[in-house]
Amino acid sequence: MNEQLAKPNVSFQKLVAIALVVAISVVLGVLAVYQIRKPVxxxxxxxxxxxxxxxxxxxxxxxxxxxxxxxxxxxxxxxxxxxxxxxxxxxxxxxxxxxxxxxxxxxxxxxxxxxxxxxxxxxx
Missing domain, CATH: 1.10.760.10 (Cytochrome c-like domain)
Known part of the structure; x- marks a missing residue:
């Protein structure tokens, strides 16, 4: 029974990690666009x-x-x-x-x- 409880936590951790990677990617993408568009x-x-x-x-x-x-x-x-x-x-x-x-x-x-x-x- 303890093994069944551990599996959802691993899935939750994966979802959090994926969400974090996506959020960081979006922030970096926005910053990159800002830098490109920023007039020199x-x-x-x-x-x-x-x-x-x-x-x-x-x-x-x-x-x-x-x-x-x-x-x-x-x-x-x-x-x-x-x-x-x-x-x-x-x-x-x-x-x-x-x-x-x-x-x-x-x-x-x-x-x-x-x-x-x-x-x-x-x-x-």
């Missing part, structure tokens, strides 16, 4: 600037047109027409500077150059 100072500085779309077009031609096409309509890389309607300003900046979408290289222009490039991308 570079992005905040770029967003505070007014970009010049004409200057941004020149930056685009030098650094981006080889893959995204001279008219930003795609080549090796995707078309960027209407990209600002699909992605937030912060996400566009992050996309350019991160290098997280191979084969796009990591590119970190000055804050003013990035603001200009952002101005151009928003004009597409």
């Amino acid at each position: 100072p570079y992005i905040q500085e770029v967003l505070a600037l007014q970009g010049d779309a004409v200057q941004g077009h020149a930056i685009f031609q030098i650094n981006c047109s080889g893959c995204h096409g001279i008219m930003a309509d795609g080549n090796v890389g995707p078309s960027l027409k209407g990209v600002s309607a699909r992605k937030s300003r912060a996400r566009l900046i992050e996309q350019v500077i991160s290098g997280q979408t191979p084969p796009m290289p990591k590119f970190q222009p000055s804050q003013k150059e990035m603001a200009d490039l952002l101005g151009y991308l928003e004009s597409l």
Whole structure:
């Protein structure tokens, strides 16, 4: 009879352990999302600037047109027409500077150059 009482405790302990692991996983997941979404100072500085779309077009031609096409309509890389309607300003900046979408290289222009490039991308 003592063995029968011990078995439910083991099951209860397993359930508590599983619940604890799930709770910790959820907390870590929320923290990871917060860290990913937390704007870095570079992005905040770029967003505070007014970009010049004409200057941004020149930056685009030098650094981006080889893959995204001279008219930003795609080549090796995707078309960027209407990209600002699909992605937030912060996400566009992050996309350019991160290098997280191979084969796009990591590119970190000055804050003013990035603001200009952002101005151009928003004009597409």
